[in-house]
Amino acid sequence: MLGLRGRKSKASFLALAISIIVLGCQPKEDETLPLELVGVWASSAPRFKNDTLELSKEFIVFTSGKFQDFINVNFIVKVEKKPERNHTLYVIHYDNIHDQRFEFSFYYYPTKGGVIRLKNQLDSEWRKVKPITG
Structure with missing residues (x-):
């Protein structure tokens, strides 16, 4: 039978375990996409x-194709952000439906209303054409 001391340490351990689980499951600020990037972009x-x-x-x-006949949905796992001179480098780590x-x-260039340039396609600008709500 547990005494008062045993119950307190068991309750303390349980509270600590719950705190670790709750805090560990929340994404860190730098692992989420900033609001200025949320939306539909086109070039x-x-x-x-x-x-x-x-x-x-x-x-x-x-999405790709005149009728958007190719749609590839992926799950964001982590977002890395590296500020540079007049822009920020973002690296989005994502998993496809096959867990790859x-x-x-x-x-991302915040000037001119916000412009995205793909790291391997610097000559093309992408602009937000539609926000995503809800």
Whole structure:
């Protein structure tokens, strides 16, 4: 039979365990996408004419085709942010539906209403064409 001391230490241990679980499950500030990036992005570059990039707190969605007949939904796992001179490098780590891990890297320029340039396609600008609500 537990005495008063045993019950207190058991309750303390339980409270500590719950705190660790709750705090450990919350995403860190730098692991989530900032609100200025949340939305649907498109490029006027001819090679990306019918493509969109949708960014939300939980998902990164790639669409392609005149009728958006290709849709690729992925789950954001982590977001890295590295401020540079007049822009910020973002690296989004995401899993596809087959649990394969990928990275998507781009620069965000806050000027001119906000512009995204893909790290491997610096000549193309992507602009937000639609916000995501709710």
